[in-house]
Amino acid sequence: MSRSGMFADIPVDVGVVYEGERIRKENMYVELGGPKFKEKFELLQVKGFDEVEDGGVTVIGPDFIEMEEGSSISFGIYVEVAGKQLEVDMEGVMERRIHDFCNWIEGFMHLNQRDNIWLRVDKKSVKRGLTLVHVGKVLSRLFKSAMPIIEKIQITFITELDEVKGRYEQAVQVYEKRDARTRGMTDDDVDVFYGCSLCQSFAPSHVCVITPQRYANCGAISWLDGRAASKVDPKGPIFEIGKG
Secondary structure: OOOHHHHHHOOOEEEHHHOOOOHHHHHHHEEEEEEOOOOEEEEEEEEOOHHHHOOOOEEEOHHHHHHHOOEEEEEEEEEEEOOOOOOOHHHHHHHHHHHHHHOOOHHHHOOOOHOOEEEEHHHHHOOOOOOOOHHHHHHHHHHHOOOOEEEEEEEEEEEOOHHHHHHHHHHHHHHHHHHHOOOOOOOHHOOOOEEEOOOHHHOOOOOEEOOOEEEOOOOOHHHHEEEEEEHHHOOOOOOEEOOO
């Protein structure tokens, strides 16, 4: 994929070729989240049809060009999706794809997940006109292309510190509620485990095996998430592994 076709209005290239791209400090225009901030998050939630404006992208706070070059910014990504076949159990799986799809954008690097995200944008991409609104458009189109069960999607980016802090606490509560669902389950309770190759853009030979008692190494994908992933994207990077 490139600026032709579905990304013709995006000022930088978009495609899987940019997965694994590293942006060094001397080349970055700005850093989003990362180790300097406790308050940072990415969260995806399933909503009702009337709660989602399809294709909507909102930026709360300054966009790239309004930020000081070389600075670090507290950051939040909030994705809301709607669809007749969507279930709350699918949220964690779809949320983890934010990592994949951000890394398809030339000059835009995404690391980690949940409340540990760390992103950088390259000086060259900002000079070419890349904005968070463009990032939102790319994510929306990639989500709907990869997961047709998503019928509506809207994305909010938060770069205003106080707003990030308030929403961060809400996101942590959602993560905790998801994790609580798998507590008490053991590996003997199930007939199948799941494999995950989502991180291969940065660790080409890596595969996680996910069981009720073992999350993926990223900490974001539980056994229940793996089960949901097989429904959301049967040919995707999370797959069944039969026991034995």
